[in-house]
Amino acid sequence: MNTAALVEVKNLSRFYGALQAVKDVSFTIRQGEVLGFLGPNGAGKTTTMQIISGNLAPSGGSITINGHDLLEDPRAAKSQIGYLPENPPLYRELTVDEYLDYRAALSRIPLARRKQARNHAKARCGLENTGGRLIGNLSKGYQQRVGIAQAIIHLPPVVILDEPTVGLDPIQIREIRLLIRELGEEHGVILSTHILPEVQTTCDRVQIINKGELVLSESIDGLEKHMKSASLTVAFHRVPALEILEKVPGVNSVQPETNGRLRIFHEPERNPTEEILRMAVKKNWGLYEIRPARLSLEQIFLDLTTEAVPNIETTTEIPASANESRTEP
Template sequence: MSLLIAAEHLYRHYGKYCAVNDVSFSLAKGQVLGFLGPNGAGKTTTMQMLTGNLAASSGHIKINGFDIQRQAQQAKACIGYLPDTPPLYRELTTDEFLSYCARLHGLDSPAATLAVKQAKARCGLGEVGKRLIGNLSKGYQQRIGIAQAILHNPDIIILDEPTVGLDPLQIRDIRALIRELGADHGVILSTHILSEVQESCSHVQIIHQGQLILSESIAGLNARMDTGILLVTTQQPADVNRLSAIAGVNRIESLDAQRIRIHHSLTTNPSEALAETIINAGWGLQEITPAKQSMEDIFILLTQQNNG
């Protein structure tokens, strides 16, 4: 797997304030990395360091093997960037703006024409080429921002909060585009929206108070969300000792006379054995349901653990 970004021990200080504190991570081709955190966590600062728009106080960043400080021109040529505020010229038409951006990327006229056509097609801009950007909706302006980021077919695409202010249909379209881009590029998606990461990304990192507190694949995150807990309700009080002897049961909490919480091994689900035991004992099984943590639960738990 081709390594596109290697960031090691990044720090960024503003006077005595440390906005980014010892952040290290990597990005490979085919990955869509969700960079998740509350407002003010250090997401945008990290994005700006990765793109060379802000120097790190210390640490090293390699983009496709190029050092972002010593080989800035080669490194930046590998990146397409959409800042949190799209860098648009509202007085230009969509075609004029994208053609101008293509020239900034060093594309000659035939290559620029083809690049603009392809970017417009990928971003759903075919109908607004002749319209002034300032007269377009927020959704179309975000699409134009993404189009300028992918014009030169960069290996790495960095999107800082690309769906802020969009309506649900626009958000759905942008998320689908991000997943499509992830097939051929490495993508970093900075957001504070939890569902965005689950729907668009293959990997997730959570940053809080400038520090990475989670780095995980989405599959691994989904495994974390499976808590291994069953909530059981019976008509008659169940014999906790008898249920504790069932294979896979680790611990049982009594919530009240008819309700218990059963913690079990993630590799062994004892639901069937529990139901059979309760029914055969005549305790009257009313309900047995798995409890799952949401991504919000995990996010809140991690950020609370790392406060202070």
């Protein structure tokens, strides 16, 4: 993709006292991309999202939003962002139209253009017939739509969505995913989610953060190739020592599975199937199953994030000195 980067994050870091929550994180987002941002609780995902949206200052590094430095020119940079936090900032006592007009004013949309902006956002989010309804009377799915509408009402190049499908029923989830895909055609979208299938159906790229570090950054196409990884599932009546299998040319490691089978990881260009078959016959291991294995996104996620980390993102109180911001509110 040759379009200019909408978001450029370089060597981003963030400390809470002596604890480093984000460690040298770098990535870019371009127009037409939906980036899935994954990580276990406490991995630094929410901290990174808060920094990119301008709600938290970094300890080091730089963030550029559509050509504007977030630290040097925060007002201009933030004007390029639409943000939906996990808990949408809705006023339940307002109607949809009243609330979107209010959000348009906060986004400095001129009075003469607010109705047009409101109607456009409603049309994008399937809210055409809800303008006079109280937000508090809407279903959870429609409240999420209102949350997305407020995030895009000023037509920002960058849209950040934090857990937009949490608490929705399957039909609502499908509708919101379709909406996110549509947004990804005109904007650069960062989607934070714990729902792994959502990443595969909605995103163009995926990043996984763990202990504050990016441990995976891959396109969905590349991820699919990775999921068809170089590994075999094998089963024997008389299981040989793992050390013997690990010495087979091309084998990188062998891991037992819960059902008595073994997972053999091998070099992509060097499939050891024929050698294992030959050895199994010669040594009478009683081989009764051998097949290529396929990793799931869940397995990749678990493999990259298995070690427990302190949950710094749910800290209830942060010292004032640790939360000072260099960006404008």
